[in-house]
Amino acid sequence: MQYYVTKCELEIMNVLWCAGAPLSRSGILEQSKEKSWKDNSIHILLNGMLKKGLIKETGFIRSGKVWARLYSPALTVEEYYIDQMSAGRLPSFAIIIQALYTSGKLSTMDLASIQDVLDGLR
Numbered sequence: 649m650q651y652y653v654t655k656c657e658l659e660i661m662n663v664l665w666c667a668g669a670p671l672s673r674s675g676i677l678e679q680s681k682e683k684s685w686k687d688n689s690i691h692i693l694l695n696g697m698l699k700k701g702l703i704k705e706t707g708f709i710r711s712g713k714v715w716a717r718l719y720s721p722a723l724t725v726e727e728y729y730i731d732q733m734s735a736g737r738l739p740s741f742a743i744i745i746q747a748l749y750t751s752g753k754l755s756t757m758d759l760a761s762i763q764d765v766l767d768g769l770r
Contacts, residue, residue: 650735651728656685657697665725670706670718694719 653661663679664671671679673690685693697703706720723731732738739747745762748754 651700651702651723651731653700653702653728656683656689656693657700657702659683659685660690660693660697661702661721661725661728664703664719664721670720672709672711672716672718674711674716676719 659680660676663676667675667679673694676694677687677690694703698705701722703719704722705717707718708715709718710716729738733741738744745754745759749759
């Protein structure tokens with residue numbers, strides 16, 4: 649399935665992926681450190697993400713005197729980036745690895761691990 653995700657939606661997805669557990673609207677707001685969207689627009693963003701199938705409702709939690717919905721990602725971070733690569737929205741795997749190594753963000757140990765995975769797939 650091909651997903652088109654806006655910058656704001658991706659920020660929320662990253663919060664949910666990093667949380668490792670379902671979050672309420674207020675939980676998402678608390679964990680969104682550097683967001684490009686306003687707090688009041690979270691309902692619009694979450695409803696749009698539900699319609700796109702990016703997130704799902706996973707229950708309710710008591711928040712003061714009211715009940716709040718809990719949200720979790722409907723796909724893993726790996727599934728999302730594979731989808732983006734296959735849709736041509738991201739460069740190829742080889743270009744990404746080369747760029748990471750050139751920038752110094754990929755160690756020789758990381759390269760050895762990648763090589764082990766590739767050898768195992770052959």
